[in-house]
Amino acid sequence: MKAAHEGPLTFAEVQPNDGLKAALARKRPDVIAEITRSGLRGRGGAGFPTGVKWNLAGAASGEEKYIVCNADEGEPGTFKDRVILSQYPDLVFEGMTIAGYVVGAKRGIVYLRAEYTYLLPQLESVLAQRREHGLLGHNILDKGFDFDIEIRLGAGAYVCGEETALIESLEGHRGEPRNRPPFPVDTGFVRRPTVVNNVETLAWAACILARGAEWFRGFGTEKSTGLKLFSVSGDCERPGVYEFPMGISIGELLEEVGARDAKAVQIGGASGHCVPRCEFHRTIAFEDVATGGSVIVFGPQRDMLKIARNFLEFFTEESCGQCTPCRDGNPKLLEGVRLLEEGRCSMRYLRDLIALGETMRVASKCGLGQSSPNAFLSIVKHFPQEIMGRTPQAV
Amino acid sequence: MLVTERERLSEELRELAEAYGRQRTALLPMLQHVQRKYNHVSAYTMQVIADLLDIHPVEVHSVVSFYAFLGDKPRGRFIVRLCRTISCDLAGKDRIARQLENDLGIPFGQTTGDGMFTLEWANCLGMCDRGPALLVNDRVYTGVTAEKVHEIIEECRAEFGLHALRKKEEQRA
Ligand SMILES: Cc1cc2nc3c(=O)[nH]c(=O)nc-3n(C[C@H](O)[C@H](O)[C@H](O)COP(=O)(O)O)c2cc1C
Ligand code: SF4
Ligand code: FES
Numbered sequence: 240m241k242a243a244h245e246g247p248l249t250f251a252e253v254q255p256n257d258g259l260k261a262a263l264a265r266k267r268p269d270v271i272a273e274i275t276r277s278g279l280r281g282r283g284g285a286g287f288p289t290g291v292k293w294n295l296a297g298a299a300s301g302e303e304k305y306i307v308c309n310a311d312e313g314e315p316g317t318f319k320d321r322v323i324l325s326q327y328p329d330l331v332f333e334g335m336t337i338a339g340y341v342v343g344a345k346r347g348i349v350y351l352r353a354e355y356t357y358l359l360p361q362l363e364s365v366l367a368q369r370r371e372h373g374l375l376g377h378n379i380l381d382k383g384f385d386f387d388i389e390i391r392l393g394a395g396a397y398v399c400g401e402e403t404a405l406i407e408s409l410e411g412h413r414g415e416p417r418n419r420p421p422f423p424v425d426t427g428f429v430r431r432p433t434v435v436n437n438v439e440t441l442a443w444a445a446c447i448l449a450r451g452a453e454w455f456r457g458f459g460t461e462k463s464t465g466l467k468l469f470s471v472s473g474d475c476e477r478p479g480v481y482e483f484p485m486g487i488s489i490g491e492l493l494e495e496v497g498a499r500d501a502k503a504v505q506i507g508g509a510s511g512h513c514v515p516r517c518e519f520h521r522t523i524a525f526e527d528v529a530t531g532g533s534v535i536v537f538g539p540q541r542d543m544l545k546i547a548r549n550f551l552e553f554f555t556e557e558s559c560g561q562c563t564p565c566r567d568g569n570p571k572l573l574e575g576v577r578l579l580e581e582g583r584c585s586m587r588y589l590r591d592l593i594a595l596g597e598t599m600r601v602a603s604k605c606g607l608g609q610s611s612p613n614a615f616l617s618i619v620k621h622f623p624q625e626i627m628g629r630t631p632q633a634v
Numbered sequence: 635m636l637v638t639e640r641e642r643l644s645e646e647l648r649e650l651a652e653a654y655g656r657q658r659t660a661l662l663p664m665l666q667h668v669q670r671k672y673n674h675v676s677a678y679t680m681q682v683i684a685d686l687l688d689i690h691p692v693e694v695h696s697v698v699s700f701y702a703f704l705g706d707k708p709r710g711r712f713i714v715r716l717c718r719t720i721s722c723d724l725a726g727k728d729r730i731a732r733q734l735e736n737d738l739g740i741p742f743g744q745t746t747g748d749g750m751f752t753l754e755w756a757n758c759l760g761m762c763d764r765g766p767a768l769l770v771n772d773r774v775y776t777g778v779t780a781e782k783v784h785e786i787i788e789e790c791r792a793e794f795g796l797h798a799l800r801k802k803e804e805q806r807a
Pocket of ligand 3: 315317717718719721722723758759760761762765767
């Protein structure tokens, strides 16, 4: 276990640019093979194997390709990308450069959320230094490879973290998700093959090239290898960014952050799941409870319905409005929560709401709508005694 | 707007479009520039940008209306955005909200009469371990307490005073 507020993370143990040097000294397929062997999976939440993604983009035809670093970090309760960008920006740029080399891209774009505008001057100066040191720009490390990175700002829309919405936004459109397929790896930014990776994924990729796939595989589980950063907030003694191996149990994690008396924990942010105390033995891994790293702890006094309401308000506001299940479903669920709060919801209506949530999961166009009912559904499932037949609370 | 002002603005936008490559991908950076400098994107600005990038003004408007950090209505010099998402909620954002409304004398969604402050809600700012969190323009404040609200507002006022003073001196020189 490592905690960002207590000392350096594993990222600090990797020699700067070792990964980049190692990558450029090798053939492209070898570099991809190393990443694939490491088992690295996307740290942005969806967990897509990074080696596969790079391989697809590398194999896609076309001279012009792009590497996009997803620094939109908008999932409620997530802030580990901010910590990485503040403390280890070189590693992220290094990861992007490596990705550029393996897929044959010359341009990289960081899509930085508007809320992190204050990081911009520091990031720009790191980029300038990298250019000065021959780590970006023309003929990187004298290996005849050209690559440069620019930073673009978001403008306050959570949905733009979804990779196709992000691309729409970069192209100067409303951040409305596209249908997939086609996937960005063949039809991405300005219709060119594009790799979109999370900040943390890129940083680990650089570490893997520096330390080797075996080193990374030495942590975590068979299906969820390696280390992972967790953003821990809510009712605990020591909130902050933590590094744990994948596969850690929820109970262990809570013990480390000082949240022994938690009654439930939201894993994966607003779009994740609410796990009750009786399931704290479960593990955080792609094969069990998956997450982009957000852990929000709820203490014994918390009103779960109020929490569900907060999440639904979030989705109601952030839905892009393109498709009906999400645009109309979220306000409907929110209205349902209000009825429950007032103690005016029949069991039959609650069942209708649950059915609506399940429909939203399958019928929504993008991940936002598909996951927006999760929190509500898991709270209704695990805390029925708390939500039915309430007497209205004095507000 | 005076004719000369319009001309100056058009010229500025033309230079901006050149700098960003005069294509659709330049739209967001141009709008962000305008928003930062003028606190909103006026109908006239949208028209000029549309012409420069060869797209319909309605397109530009639809982009402006999509993003929370862009808008066609003038906002205050200082935009105060309080996070209302879950972790800040657990950390007591409601009290901060009330204090902000009291100290600024406006409800959420409004701008003070002197055009100094706009008070808005924001969703998760990525500061969840140190909530309640708020943004004032690009600046982040964490662990905000009701007492600190007053300090933050005064800090902005002082900064604006300093800024205005410097501008005056520059003009005199
Ligand atoms: C609504 C929504 C918001 C998302 N927000 C982010 C985000 O802020 N950062 C991120 O890295 N991925 C986000 N994702 C996931 C991206 O679509 C994409 O899977 C990810 O950037 C791929 O990178 P990775 O494979 O390295 O994780 C979001 C997905 C959805 C559906
Ligand atoms: S699911 Fe929601 S956010 Fe996604 S496309 Fe549909 S309306 Fe937009
Ligand atoms: S919940 Fe307020 S900053 Fe994340």
